[in-house]
Amino acid sequence: MTDLTKLTAVEIAGLVAGGETSAVEVTRAHLDRIAAVEGRVHAFLHVDTEGALAAARAVDERRAAGEELGPLAGVPVAVKDVLTTKGVPTTVGSKILEGWRPPYDATIVQRLRAAGTVMLGKTNMDEFAMGSSTEYSAYGPSHNPWDLDRIPGGSGGGSAAAIAAYEAPLAIGSDTGGSIRQPGAVTGTVGAKPTYGGTSRYGLVAFSSSLDTPGPCARTVLDAALLHAAIGGHDPRDSTSIPQPMPDVVAAARLGATGDLTGVKLGIVSEFVGEGAEPGVMAAFHESVDALTKLGAEIVEVSCPHFKYALPAYYLIAPSECSSNLARYDGVRFGLRVGDDGNRSLEEVMSLTREAGFGPEVKRRIMLGTYALSSGYYDAYYGQAQKVRTLITRDFTAAFEQVDALISPTTPFVAFPIGARTADPYQMYLADLFTIPTNLYGGPGISVPCGLSEGLPVGLQVMAPTMADDRMYRVAAALESAVGTFTPPAL
Secondary structure: OOOHHHOOHHHHHHHHHOOOOOHHHHHHHHHHHHHHHHHHHOOEEEEOHHHHHHHHHHHHHHHHOOOOOOOOOOOEEEEEOOEOEOOEOOOOOOHHHOOOOOOOOOHHHHHHHHOOOEEEEEEOOOHHHOOOOOOOOOOOOOOEOOEOOEOOOOOOHHHHHHHHOOOOOEEEEEEOOOOOHHHHHHHOOEEEEOOOOOEOOOOEOOOOOOOOEEEEEEOOHHHHHHHHHHHEOOOOOOOOOOOOOOOOHHHHHHHHOOOOOOOOEEEEEHHHOOOOOOHHHHHHHHHHHHHHHHOOOEEEEEOOHHHHHHHHHHHHHHHHHHHHHHHHOOOOOOOOOOOOOOOOOHHHHHHHHHHHHOOHHHHHHHHHHHHHHOOOOOHHHHHHHHHHHHHHHHHHHHHOOOOOEEEEEOOOOOOOEOOOOOOOHHHHHHHHOOOHHHHHHOOOEEEEEEEEEOOEEEEEEEEOOOOOHHHHHHHHHHHHHHHOOOOOOOO
């Protein structure tokens, strides 16, 4: 009998639509898989067994009634715990929201339900999406299915780990500085950051409002494109949502899968070639460049001189916005409340609540951001970082006048052992060295597996102009057609 957990989303949807299996059978297979491996992987913070089976039954009833099903109907999906889900716990990986059950669904969750997908539950993440390893989750780290002693990336390591461990064929992540792409790279899965404003932030618990971008995670490029198409598009409830149609990312992925990149010009960012990257990562990247050349792509080197300032600029802008966004967690309106015994002032309760509710990385970034925004320092730090952001945007604009898309390694290194970098925040921040520029610019980026280094996955990143998400899917699918997909050792 076919192992339903090993199928792609496209294959599952086809079987459900054709009546060869039921959505309930598919859902139960994935719930059984979660029960079997979750103790070792810890990809989920909450598994919604009853809700998932109810959604699956609804899909089967629609098919039995003769309704035409959508391209992802009956396909299970895991959702990063940064998106609000009505009646289902949303903690953002933090003790300060432990047990909180939102009264509404995020727009993306609404669209997933409308598409007929089956939400299995909420995945683990670094607290408030601040981290690159999922080690900053208040509920313990997730583990990489390739090596359970290693990190699955962050902040969306739970979503990537769930896919790599065959607990779900699809997942939703959010990308502020690389939190979809970097986990994809180190788990051998596909992770896509859409154009900022191309997917709705309504119901996404905010970390850095000018950077946060929800997007799809999958095991194949076509599956990621189908999920992107299901969740993307204008949302009038999100003031940053782009009021224009999405490009046809599904058609682009199908075109790329033919393996023909004739006429496509790709730029290698010269500032990223060998910039702190492990030799094995660069070797896999260069082999992938050769593969893209054989598919017909023209490869040129492009200079983006201000990319080298992206990391420090990001770590002023993101903490500043985090300092503002997290001010709402005051122990009064919702969430955790500590010390409210009737004998303490509001300020004391607020202080005790934040001390108990926020973890070390969140506190670190709040302090950094508050300092950068303080009187006398705003122009010197936050203001200067925004100027650098403008220069980085100009670098992208100039580069896309020469090429159709840019390529680079996704991360400088493969998955590192759990605990290896938590003592040195700067070493942890370097995990997003190659992904951060795209967030500062606002354009789309995708990580696709391109090889192995020391038996661990390496990802190649494709970056495209804003609202040209279809370009990155075409290139990624073409590379996938040449190098194939990568399967972790059996758990």
